[in-house]
Amino acid sequence: MGYRFHPRSRTIKMDDWIFSPVLQRTYASTEAHYLLLRHLFEGQPIAYCRVSATCNSLNVKARQYHEQMGYKYEGTFRKDNIARWGTPRDSACSSMLDDEWPLNKSVLLTYLLATNFDADGKQIRSLQELRTLQTRCSL
Template sequence: MTQHYNQFGQPVGPAMPDWSERPLPGKVTIDGDYCRIEPLDAARHGNDLFQAWEQAADGRDWTWLLAEPFNSVDAFLAYIEQSVKGQDPRHYAVIDRRSGKAVGTLALMRQQPQHGVIEVGHVTFSPLLKQSPLSSEAQFLLMRYVFDTLGYRRYEWKCDSLNAPSRRAALRLGFSYEGTFRQALVYKGRSRDTAWFSIIDSEWPLTKKALSQWLAATNFDAQGKQRNSLATLRQRLAGE
């Protein structure tokens, strides 16, 4: 990487004379082949989401979330209504296009439009969505919106450092691990070290191409099994 210096001979970052503040994420609907992303709404999505979470055998999926499992649909609806009042986080529902039902949620948060930095968080995927093309496409659609439509420079993923499934998901999707912030939070009565991951705009074209190829119908056989893993596709494209 080329090193830049100021008039005092000190090393500085590259100049960005054409940079301007990015738009905030909006109440958009984004269609994919397997799923649709749309603004989260308690009345429209709450019952579907509550029923989707009832498919889980236990409450382990809530261990690293800020909330606990909800015992009633009314409590869950109240939680959603409170969550969507502001614009940061901006919450979205993930809709299974085959069933037309909401099967998970995620959000764009810690929005820094002046720097072009944003984080994907509050990822709450039900058993009806996890480990399926829907979950990967939901993440892809939001990434594409942030980089291609809004023009952000940096897309972050953060999780409890002990949350191994979240760490694996970040690396699989193409995020780079940047380090761990020790004792970053106290939640649910316990201390949390936070692992940081990111994709930056220069990495997005390769990440986008790999995800697009992985999500293509031709990458799955008649039983829905992948022909090529996302890691294999990314390595192949990186070598071209």
Template sequence: MAATAHWIAGKVNDDALVPYAVFDLRSEQAVGIVSYMAIERKWARLRSAMSPVATDEKHPAGYRSGLAAAQNGFDHGYRRLEWKCDSMNVASRRAAERLGFSWEGRLRQRLVRKGRTRDSDMLSIIDGEWPARDAALRAWLAAENFTADGQQIKRPRRFANINLWGQNRNGTRSRCATGATLHRLRVGRARRSRRPALTC
């Protein structure tokens, strides 16, 4: 518990981050943090990061939080949303793909972390792509696509008729397929609350 509190305090007090707490309203549990970082207003671009929100197909809360964060960024006039991850972190890269990010390349020997030289994969969504990707995500995450116990009925690929979830337009896999206030981000069906939040 102490280690978790220390980790959260680090996010809250980091002036380079704008963090949002993610709560799953079904379980009433905090499930992670979504943050904006690398904000460059001059060029209307920013980067998002999710940790440690679950982002596999069985945990849509992570994708709802990512969807809300992306929508909020574009609603505020940003033209480019970035995602950067360790090239060895396949789960993070696949989460970005499912959210509609396109792989742009690999920054080799970008940094050294825990004694290991790390390559970083860069992905992005730009404003012109967002409406179609937003529609596909919302179709997948719609309440009618999930059973009462939260199981998805149709998998994400059923909605991937655009360059989304690692698919190129020809249907082949893309190369990437292998302030310091803690805000509140609510996902799922919200109850009445006076607390400010991003909602999806």
């Protein structure tokens, strides 16, 4: 993963999350992402006000992952990067703002509770389901 820090504007851009297949779609990957976001939004000496994430616009799973984690799709940067095979690629950009973090934090913490997983470690409620419930309750 690449980072582009902008401490003066309190923004950070994270490019191309890469999880090994063993870590993909696991409790550990969600917890690691939560801990990173908590550090960025609540950290000292800098608490960031905007975290953006980009991925290859053709990578549907990565775009869905960003959405599940609470990022909002902002748009596509055309020919933003060079793919591994040397051709230009478009990058889908999503972001999360500091005023969105409290709801996303609550959703992630609820998701990560042991009571949200059965004896085999399978989730009971998805992030999307919990986000919908929490959004309704906060209105």
